[in-house]
Amino acid sequence: MVSVSQSTDGSGLLSAFVAIAVAFIAYYAYQLVASGRPTVPLPPGPRPLPLVGNLLGFPSFHPWETFSKWGETYGGIIHVSVLGQSIIVLNDARYAIDMLDRKGALYSDRPTLVMCGELIGWDEGPALSQFGDRWAEYRRFFSQFMGTKAKVEAFSHTLHEETNAFLKHLLAEPRKWVEHTQRFAGGFVLQLTYGYRASDPGGKELVKLVDDAMEGFSEATVQNAFLVDVIPVLRYVPEWFPGAAWKRKARMYHDYLQKMLRAPFELVKQQMAAGVARPSFTQSHLEGQSLAAEQERIIQWTAAGIYSGGADTTVAGIESFFLGITRHTDQQRRAQAELDAVLGFDCLPTLADRERLPYCEALYLEIMRCYTFGPLGLPHVVREDDVHDGYFIPKGSIIIPNNWKFFNNPKTYPQPKTFAPERFMGKEKQYDPRKYLFGYGRRTCPGIHLADASMWLLCMSVLALFDVEPPVEDGTPVVPPARFLDGAISHPEAFKCVIKPRSAGAEALVRGLSGNL
Numbered sequence: 406m407v408s409v410s411q412s413t414d415g416s417g418l419l420s421a422f423v424a425i426a427v428a429f430i431a432y433y434a435y436q437l438v439a440s441g442r443p444t445v446p447l448p449p450g451p452r453p454l455p456l457v458g459n460l461l462g463f464p465s466f467h468p469w470e471t472f473s474k475w476g477e478t479y480g481g482i483i484h485v486s487v488l489g490q491s492i493i494v495l496n497d498a499r500y501a502i503d504m505l506d507r508k509g510a511l512y513s514d515r516p517t518l519v520m521c522g523e524l525i526g527w528d529e530g531p532a533l534s535q536f537g538d539r540w541a542e543y544r545r546f547f548s549q550f551m552g553t554k555a556k557v558e559a560f561s562h563t564l565h566e567e568t569n570a571f572l573k574h575l576l577a578e579p580r581k582w583v584e585h586t587q588r589f590a591g592g593f594v595l596q597l598t599y600g601y602r603a604s605d606p607g608g609k610e611l612v613k614l615v616d617d618a619m620e621g622f623s624e625a626t627v628q629n630a631f632l633v634d635v636i637p638v639l640r641y642v643p644e645w646f647p648g649a650a651w652k653r654k655a656r657m658y659h660d661y662l663q664k665m666l667r668a669p670f671e672l673v674k675q676q677m678a679a680g681v682a683r684p685s686f687t688q689s690h691l692e693g694q695s696l697a698a699e700q701e702r703i704i705q706w707t708a709a710g711i712y713s714g715g716a717d718t719t720v721a722g723i724e725s726f727f728l729g730i731t732r733h734t735d736q737q738r739r740a741q742a743e744l745d746a747v748l749g750f751d752c753l754p755t756l757a758d759r760e761r762l763p764y765c766e767a768l769y770l771e772i773m774r775c776y777t778f779g780p781l782g783l784p785h786v787v788r789e790d791d792v793h794d795g796y797f798i799p800k801g802s803i804i805i806p807n808n809w810k811f812f813n814n815p816k817t818y819p820q821p822k823t824f825a826p827e828r829f830m831g832k833e834k835q836y837d838p839r840k841y842l843f844g845y846g847r848r849t850c851p852g853i854h855l856a857d858a859s860m861w862l863l864c865m866s867v868l869a870l871f872d873v874e875p876p877v878e879d880g881t882p883v884v885p886p887a888r889f890l891d892g893a894i895s896h897p898e899a900f901k902c903v904i905k906p907r908s909a910g911a912e913a914l915v916r917g918l919s920g921n922l
């Protein structure tokens with residue numbers, strides 16, 4: 406042990422200082438090695454409180470707006486912590502591409518969501534599975550089924566049939582357009598996955614099953630919407646406990662999910678046994694196979710992943726399109742003029758016409774950007790410690806890409822508050838919003854081609870044959886506000902619009918269409 410007071414000539418003092426400094430350095434180095442932390446700082450962010458971190462300031466309403474405000478102070482990458490859980494918010498798309506896309510092997514896990522994953526049961530399915538063998542198996546099935554535009558073209562007959570049915574419903578009962586949209590989106594994926602039509606007996610009930618189950622998914626994936634995600638030990642609270650209504654909700658959504666997984670699947674099996682099953686994803690994987698229980702469960706979940714992944718998201722996209730064209734009737738007219746010029750009056754577009762309709766395409770993309778229904782996508786988790794752009798990203802951090810902010814970045818989209826489809830035309834074409842909206846890296850939405858084809862065809866068919874306008878009160882159009890609900894998939898708030906066929910010819914065309922009514 407070194408005693409400073411015993412030294413008389415100063416060299417003892419010096420060696421004592423050196424010894425203390427060496428001890429400090431050794432201790433600090435040990436701490437770094439033990440914790441594995443490099444000597445770089447965390448990304449900046451609002452100051453955390455002891456123990457709870459940023460829990461109190463963490464937004465539960467429209468988090469993308471608060472995240473964007475934080476961005477004005479702290480920049481493109483922000484660190485916050487909630488009860489010791491690191492959360493990294495990305496406000497600059499460059500970070501999302503560099504981290505989630507380019508370092509995909511590191512940034513492709515999912516957070517453990519106690520409510521949505523463990524209690525309701527979604528953690529067994531593709532969207533919340535951790536990066537690993539089972540998840541890779543799901544992705545392999547998705548890719549075989551719908552991984553390219555060419556594969557999706559094989560579904561175009563079914564898509565046209567369901568679009569026709571939608572147009573007929575729209576003509577008959579225009580006020581129920583949201584209900585028709587749900588039926589269209591649910592009905593289309595129902596056919597692909599199980600060969601069952603929404604118009605078949607019991608079809609409506611099957612579509613409702615997915616809506617009920619997806620309501621639980623959407624509600625429970627909002628960051629910290631349920632206290633049990635913040636304080637996991639609450640998972641042990643019994644249902645009868647005062648204030649545990651959320652626990653009963655978890656059971657209700659759990660039951661919906663199990664029903665959604667099993668009911669259509671069992672139906673296909675029964676139909677196959679009776680020799681009346683139509684071709685579908687499920688039928689093709691069961692035909693002539695004797696599957697072990699685990700393999701059967703994977704097929705069941707993959708089918709449910711297609712069915713549930715496609716229904717609610719597509720509805721939100723189509724609702725946003727209706728909102729966009731109701732609010733921007735001049736642009737709606739210009740798109741209709743292009744359709745008339747390219748296809749002729751009272752004609753329906755097909756997927757093959759897409760490239761000949763650049764303004765329609767630009768309108769579709771600008772609505773995705775301005776009226777985004779996927780403001781935060783789904784969160785990723787980093788598997789190991791990382792250093793990115795000089796910042797330390799601790800293993801297990803939840804990464805949230807703030808798509809809403811990306812879509813409002815004036816560097817990528819000049820004058821972002823201006824609705825300008827032209828930004829997606831010509832040589833100066835700006836960044837395609839689908840690159841953000843459908844997620845990142847290895848977890849990029851596997852339904853991207855299917856969703857894009859089905860939304861585009863339905864939206865363009867509506868434009869070709871219907872006018873969609875704001876309601877008129879006292880001689881003045883009442884333009885609906887652009888307000889969105891919370892949720893991983895964010896639907897526009899209910900709004901009114903007036904939908905009429907564009908001409909007698911358009912009406913006659915719709916009446917004559919064949920479709921699964």
Ligand code: HEM
Pocket residue numbers: 531532533544594710711712714715716718719722779782783784785842843844845846847848849850851852853855856860
């Ligand atoms: C407008 C429609 C859609 C949007 C905006 C959308 C968006 C997304 C997003 C943002 C993710 C998370 C990506 C990430 O983690 O970075 C995702 C994942 C997923 N989507 Fe979609 N999606 C849509 C339609 C569909 C369709 C039609 C299907 C199936 C037919 C589908 C199936 C899935 C599945 C299974 C996952 C989980 C993938 C995984 O975690 O590996 N989605 N989607």
